[in-house]
Amino acid sequence: MQTRPLGKTGLQLPILSFGASSLGQEFRSVSMDEALKSVRVALDCGLNFIDTSPFYGRGMSEVMLGIALRDVPRDSYKLCTKLGRYDLQHFDFSAKRVAESVDVSLHRLGTDHLDIILCHDIEFVEMQQIIDETIPALRKIQQQGKVKFIGFSGYPQKIFKFICEQTDVDCALSYNQYTLQNTRFADETVPYLKTKGVGVMNAGPFSARLLTNAPLPAWLKEPEAVKAAARKAAEVCAKKGSDIAKLALQFSLANPDITTTVAGSANPNNIRNWAKWAAEPIDQELLAEVLAIFAPVKNIGHTEGLLKNN
DSSP: OOOOTTTTOOEEESEEEEEEEGGGTTSSSSOOHHHHHHHHHHHTOOOEEEEOOOTGGGGHHHHHHHHHHTTGGGGGGEEEEEHHHHHHHHOOHHHHHHHHHHHHHHHHOSSSOOEEEEEEOOOSTTTHHIIIIIHHHHHHHHHSEEEEEOOOOOOHHHHHHHHHTSOOOOOEEEEEESSOOHHHHHIIIHHHHHHHHHHHEEEEETTTTTTTEEEOTTOSSSHHHHHHHHHHHHHHHTTTTHHHHHHHHHHHTTOTOOOEEEEEEEEHHHHHHHHHHSOOOHHHHHHHHHHHHHGGGTTOOOOOOOGGGG
């Protein structure tokens, strides 16, 4: 698996990383066997950067991951978890909860340190608290050796400049905003993050199943015009004997300014396919055809979190 450097951290991450949200049964019921196999297959395929959160399955993802990694040498993988979001409407970015959250995550994951920790979905709260309280608390934990690097994640592009203009972070994660249909992250934010030396991470190359042949989740917020374009693009790919998910993944991985793209699944076969696709050249003719389909709905997204943070 090809790797790229993450900002100024010194970390080299695979261009494709394993997202463990599915282990928290965010999309469907997952057996222990599926969870364990998914993690092992991901590591075998070179997806040795793993991303999770206490929000995924309300702790279940971290617990399952801890079991799956129990006998795996700690220096053979990099680990990222998050803090601050614990349920759909439960957010707590206080310094007290920061310290507790890190310790609980370390216990669940069965490790004594995290390579990266991110403030999770900060657009749902008053973001000044992240600067004034959360990040300073994380820097103290970093000095204790429990966390190597710190950052934040979210959906609206406005959040990245808001944080990075007021404080220093090591890395940042955007999701569903560097895809076949939406490239706002690369258009608006990545060049800015690079000037700051902030490590650039992307998640959601399939945009919550929008860019796959799987049934769309009921909670998907994208407008009907975007969904219709995605269905049309999927049909075009199928007629050419390809899979829109393959094109979507390859497109996200191809940007050299994005260190890693996080994709999640509890299906070992999916992960094997992704690793295979990552090594194959993209079909430029098919890509041009699909981008033309998405052109009328390009960069259309939705509001997430507090209105003023969008």
